[in-house]
Amino acid sequence: MKRYLRKPLMLGVFLPAAVLTLGAFSYQPLKYSLPLELPQLTVSAEASLQELADISIPDYVYTIQSGDTLSTIFQTLSVSQKEMYQVLESDVSILALDTLKPGDKLGFWLKQGRLQKLELRFSPAHQVVFSKVADEAFEYDEVHVDGEWREQVVAGEINGSFYTSAKAAGLSAAEVQRVSALLQDKINFRRDLRAGDRFQVVRAEQFVDGQPTGNTRLEGLRVLNRARELTAFMFDGNYYDLNGESLARAFMRVPTKRQFRLSSHFNPYRKHPVTGRVRPHNGTDFATPIGTPILATGDGVVTRVTKHPYAGLYIVIEHGEKYKTRFLHLSKALVSKGQTVSRGQKIALSGNSGRSTGAHLHYELHINGRPVNAMKAPIPVADAVGDEDRVAFNALKERLLTQMSTTGNG
Structure with a gap:
């Protein structure tokens, strides 16, 4: 995962484009911002306005409506379901698609009908961009602007x-x-x-x-x-x-009553066991039998309980402004969104849901928005x-x- 700051910088380039409306779906071509890291943002005499527009302007901007699903949005834009699942596979490392809500915007960049880039614009301060890096693979960038x-x-x-x-x-x-x-x-x-x-x-x-x-x-x-x-x-x-x-209160190092074998360690450069591609493994896998009680590792508030095609049933808990934990591939959730939980409280049962090579728990710890090695990172000790x-x-x-x-x- 790459994190960087960028300040929106609008390019004064306007291109004619049709506004499409199809039922409840609406598309609105718009100007788009470029990151400050890009060199030479001034339009030179030699620059092609069309080439610049191809970089800066998505082909479609879709505003999420109540009742939308990712599948129907992709179908309406004639983007293949195969590419949707390629994006979802990349999303398992960040789980951003599950946080979309009415009013959020999706920017689509297409080339000969195939998806090249998808931007999730949650707010002026937070975007996630999925970019095609191979015929069947996407990678993501997460953008935060402190403001x-x-x-x-x-x-x-x-x-x-x-x-x-x-x-x-x-x-x-x-x-x-x-x-x-x-x-x-x-x-x-x-x-x-x-x-x-x-x-x-x-x-x-x-x-x-x-x-x-x-x-x-x-x-x-x-x-x-x-x-x-x-x-x-x-x-x-x-x-x-x-x-x-x-x-x-002090955090627990592991989310179970007893120590289970670690079947896969935190590794940002791990090769995925199913696809064979290099994909960050942002958590620690415990070889837990299905139905093993899973515990909250610290006091916090449950912010998400939902299902993902690759992560399976999962739970996210926020522990103040600095810490966040994730629990993936569950069989049953025992808490609900918005619930306050205490350290050591039973929150779920482990499982084998989503894309998984066998029954296990995938556990993540994030500090200041970044995934860290939960087995080695400094954790709250109530000092x-x-x-x-x-x-x-x-x-x-x-x-x-x-x-x-x-x-x-x-």
């Missing part, structure tokens, strides 16, 4: 449940869940909160070229529960309380902020507390 993060304070008072009060104040359902997960060991939100208790959250929203991307993160929060003050501050990707103690970072942490904490006190009527 600008703007902070705001969301504050409110308990009137009814915490969920309804926080939603009324302006937090999303996912953000309410995140607050609950962060403080789950400190307070029971259903039992302990009382009318009149207050909460304040510093939320950062991402913007690219002045436009919101829909991405947010929680920088800090405070819950004033009668005589208690509960806090959380994000520092270096992890959350800590007022005293710099970690709010995350407090180190002495060398205390000055920086205290400065961050005081800044966020001042924001919450000033704006949140603290």
